[in-house]
Amino acid sequence: xxxxxxxxxxxxxxxxxxxxxxxxxxxxxxxxxxxxxxxxxxxxxxxxxxxxxxxxxxxxxxxxxxxxxxxxxxxxxxxxxxxxxxxxxxxxxxxxxxxxxxxxxxxxxxxxxxxxxxxxxxxxxxxxxxxxxxxxxxxxxxxxxxxxxxxxxxxxxxxxxxxxxxxxxxxxxxxxxxxxxxxxxxxxxxxxxxxx
Amino acid sequence: xxxxxxxxxxxxxxxxxxxxxxxxxxxxxxxxxxxxxxxxxxxxxxxxxxxxxxxxxxxxxxxxxxxxxxxxxxxxxxxxxxxxxxxxxxxxxxxxxxxxxxxxxxxxxxxxxxxxxxxxxxxxxxxxxxxxxxxxxxxxxxxxxxxxxxxxxxxxxxxxxxxxxxxxxxxxx
Numbered sequence: 001x002x003x004x005x006x007x008x009x010x011x012x013x014x015x016x017x018x019x020x021x022x023x024x025x026x027x028x029x030x031x032x033x034x035x036x037x038x039x040x041x042x043x044x045x046x047x048x049x050x051x052x053x054x055x056x057x058x059x060x061x062x063x064x065x066x067x068x069x070x071x072x073x074x075x076x077x078x079x080x081x082x083x084x085x086x087x088x089x090x091x092x093x094x095x096x097x098x099x100x101x102x103x104x105x106x107x108x109x110x111x112x113x114x115x116x117x118x119x120x121x122x123x124x125x126x127x128x129x130x131x132x133x134x135x136x137x138x139x140x141x142x143x144x145x146x147x148x149x150x151x152x153x154x155x156x157x158x159x160x161x162x163x164x165x166x167x168x169x170x171x172x173x174x175x176x177x178x179x180x181x182x183x184x185x186x187x188x189x190x191x192x193x194x195x196x
Numbered sequence: 197x198x199x200x201x202x203x204x205x206x207x208x209x210x211x212x213x214x215x216x217x218x219x220x221x222x223x224x225x226x227x228x229x230x231x232x233x234x235x236x237x238x239x240x241x242x243x244x245x246x247x248x249x250x251x252x253x254x255x256x257x258x259x260x261x262x263x264x265x266x267x268x269x270x271x272x273x274x275x276x277x278x279x280x281x282x283x284x285x286x287x288x289x290x291x292x293x294x295x296x297x298x299x300x301x302x303x304x305x306x307x308x309x310x311x312x313x314x315x316x317x318x319x320x321x322x323x324x325x326x327x328x329x330x331x332x333x334x335x336x337x338x339x340x341x342x343x344x345x346x347x348x349x350x351x352x353x354x355x356x357x358x359x360x361x362x363x364x365x366x367x368x369x
Contacts, residue, residue, distance in 0.1 A: 083294035090261075090296060094285045100251040101286065104258020107243075112262065134251045 001041065002061050004034035010067060011057060014074055015190045024196060025077035030058040031184030033151065037062055040149060040177070044119055049105050051098035051120040052091035054080040055151075059121055063089055088116075095156070096126040099135035099148075106139060106146035118146040125156030127178075128165055136173050150178040157187045199366035200233060202344035208236035209345065210267055210301070210352055219243045219256050220269035228271035229364050230305065249275055253282035253300075257290070260298035265352070270304040273361070274320050280329075287357055288333045300357045301348075302333075308365040323361050330359070337361045341369075 002010075011029045018027055041062040044050065052059040060070050060082050073082055080093035092098050102120035109116055126132060127150040139146045148171075154160060162168050170178070185191070197205070210216050222228035223242040234242065245252050249270065256266035270276035276283075283302070290296045307319040327335045336347050338360060351358035 078293065081293045083290075083296055085295050090290075090294075092286065094281070097254070097282070097286055100254025100282065101258040101261070103251075104255035105261055106258070107255065108259045108262030108264055111264075131250065134246075134248050138246070138248075138251070138255075 001038065002067075004038060007034045007037075007058050007061060010061060010071075011185070014057070014071070015185070017075065018190055019192060019194055021194055021196050023075055023077070023079070025079060026188050027074065027079045027190075028055040028188050029185035029190065030055055032153070033179070033181040033183075034058065036179040036181060040179070045117065047088065047116050049088040049090075049102070049109075049116065049118045051102040051118070052082070052089070053095075053098070053121060053123060053126075054091065054093045055123075056080075056082050056091040056121075059091070060084075060089060063087060065089060096122060096129045096131040098122075099126075099131050102146055103135045103139050103144060106144035107142065109145055110142075116145070118144075119149060120146065121149045121151055123156060124150055124152040124154065124168065125159070125161045125164070127152075127171070127176075128161065128168060136171060136176060139175055140173050146175060148173075148176045150176060152178055152180045153183045154180075155183070155187065197341055198369055199338075199341040199344065199363075200369075202341045203230075203233040203362065203367075204235060206345045206348035207233050207267075210348060211237040211241055213265065213352060215263060216265045216267060216352075217241055217243055217259060218267045218269065219259070220245055220252060220271075221247050222271060223269065229367060230269060230271050230303070230362075249278035250280075250282050253279035253287060253302075256300045257282065257287050257298045260300050260357075261296060265299055265301065267301045267303060270302070272307045272318055272320075272364075273304050273322050274307065274317050276302070276304045277320075277322060283333070283359075284329050288330050291332045291356070297355070298357065299355065301351045302357070302359040303362070304359070305362040305364045308368070310365060310368070321361070326359065333357045333359055335359050335361070339363070341366070
């Protein structure tokens with residue numbers, strides 16, 4: 001398992017590569033949630049399915065995708081949708097897009113009698129959407145092997161979730177875990193103008 | 197064989213495959229025009245979903261990631277429009293973004309205008325627009341009874357996802 005320092009160093013390297021104009025696609029860097037994620041991934045088995053967002057570097061690394069492979073994918077412009085069937089890892093650049101897909105995989109695992117589990121990560125604004133409520137309601141009702149992890153940094157891009165909605169509901173489902181953190185990188189890219 | 201008889205035969209043929217599942221609203225309970233064409237499909241192969249069209253498309257994509265071949269049923273094009281996000285952004289684009297190749301067979305229909313005109317929200321045909329939007333999902337419009345069985349067989353045998361459009365007026369023939 002990677003340490004918090006290893007995770008931070010990985011993203012700093014990506015940021016330097018981006019600033020050097022070696023990555024010709026958007027990147028959404030992770031930071032500020034290393035400790036929380038390391039704790040959560042202690043509950044995630046290597047053979048479990050993990051579904052992520054466009055901010056997926058830490059999830060991929062903690063799920064065991066090789067750092068060199070992840071870095072190569074990012075350099076190839078695939079930062080926003082890293083995926084690996086071999087590692088049962090899939091992510092999407094569409095907000096909340098992985099939710100019903102993750103539930104479908106969980107339903108398949110249940111139907112096949114497999115003991116593996118599904119984990120799907122979403123941001124705090126995604127957790128206010130209809131797609132989130134449908135996915136959690138169905139998973140609860142059908143007792144599916146899936147957990148939803150809400151990564152609450154208070155923002156969707158740069159829009160404050162609480163100010164947009166006026167209030168933020170908290171799910172009572174036992175399948176929903178939530179942690180809060182303060183992001184250390186801008187929503188996208190590195191906060192500096194890069195000349196390509 | 198009439199159009200509707202051909203569809204019933206096609207569904208039976210799809211049901212013979214060990215990995216197919218029939219997913220949507222009106223799979224186990226009547227209430228939509230396609231339901232009688234499922235008469236030869238065993239109940240254990242039918243998943244009755246709540247009305248949640250985009251969820252349904254994503255759910256089927258997830259089933260497909262684990263090796264099932266979902267037949268995702270939307271009784272009318274007007275309703276499939278609500279699943280456009282998952283169809284266009286995920287099922288269609290996943291093969292362009294990595295090594296996942298989910299295979300889903302999507303079944304929809306153009307609503308009839310005879311003997312009753314179902315109106316502007318139940319009779320739309322968006323086939324031409326979706327041919328432009330979809331890059332990997334094949335689009336097949338079933339215009340005649342003799343096309344039905346071969347096209348569904350080809351959809352099952354082929355590698356990628358397929359969207360098949362039926363014309364519900366032809367059910368009446």
